[in-house]
Amino acid sequence: KAGVTQTPRYLIKTRGQQVTLSCSPISGHRSVSWYQQTPGQGLQFLFEYFSETQRNKGNFPGRFSGRQFSNSRSEMNVSTLELGDSALYLCASSLGRGRADTQYFGPGTRLTVL
Amino acid sequence: GQQVMQIPQYQHVQEGEDFTTYCNSSTTLSNIQWYKQRPGGHPVFLIQLVKSGEVKKQKRLTFQFGEAKKNSSLHITATQTTDVGTYFCAGGGNAGNMLTFGGGTRLMVKP
Numbered sequence: 001k002a003g004v005t006q007t008p009r010y011l012i013k014t015r016g017q018q019v020t021l022s023c024s025p026i027s028g029h030r031s032v033s034w035y036q037q038t039p040g041q042g043l044q045f046l047f048e049y050f051s052e053t054q055r056n057k058g059n060f061p062g063r064f065s066g067r068q069f070s071n072s073r074s075e076m077n078v079s080t081l082e083l084g085d086s087a088l089y090l091c092a093s094s095l096g097r098g099r100a101d102t103q104y105f106g107p108g109t110r111l112t113v114l
Numbered sequence: 115g116q117q118v119m120q121i122p123q124y125q126h127v128q129e130g131e132d133f134t135t136y137c138n139s140s141t142t143l144s145n146i147q148w149y150k151q152r153p154g155g156h157p158v159f160l161i162q163l164v165k166s167g168e169v170k171k172q173k174r175l176t177f178q179f180g181e182a183k184k185n186s187s188l189h190i191t192a193t194q195t196t197d198v199g200t201y202f203c204a205g206g207g208n209a210g211n212m213l214t215f216g217g218g219t220r221l222m223v224k225p
Binding site: 033042058059107108 | 115147
């Protein structure tokens with residue numbers, strides 16, 4: 001089975017721009033979660049989508065949004081980029097059965113904001 | 115909200131020495147998961163513990179879940195250079211599907 005894929009792998013943007021990141025989950029997985037990873041803050045949960053609905057949300061500003069499509073693929077959008085948004089953005093897919101689900105992470109998108 | 119703390123943040127060991135990382139939650143957990151992230155890589159699932167007092171072993175790795183289901187530990191016996199990476203614990207709460215990750219322990223092994 002193919003793993004979780006994320007595109008693009010690297011991205012450089014300037015402040016004020018917006019960005020869209022894409023995640024394709026493992027086949028059969030219905031849940032996709034997004035995380036922001038920075039050296040200082042570790043892995044911070046952004047949101048989780050299940051069956052095209054946002055099921056859980058972390059403590060991030062409204063500039064961060066996401067969606068999920070009927071094929072479970074997910075996109076994450078960050079508007080009005082700030083320098084502090086520079087990070088590795090990881091998506092993780094799971095079966096979506098509940099809180100005991102194993103998360104399968106993709107390779108991440110490295111976003112640099114200049 | 116739920117917070118998961120992990121200590122230490124960093125650990126340097128000589129190859130062959132043992133290593134332990136500890137994970138503490140502010141609330142009772144339904145389960146705890148452990149992940150390993152190699153340098154430049156992404157987190158990879160290692161194991162999940164669900165029962166109070168549970169102990170699981172994977173070769174040189176021993177995982178424990180506390181009796182009160184608020185803490186956990188990962189112990190590596192006789193570390194090897196292949197153990198290098200950051201080890202994260204992630205706690206599942208009793209409401210919602212969210213996993214809360216600890217800050218991770220970065221393990222460095224000197225050959």
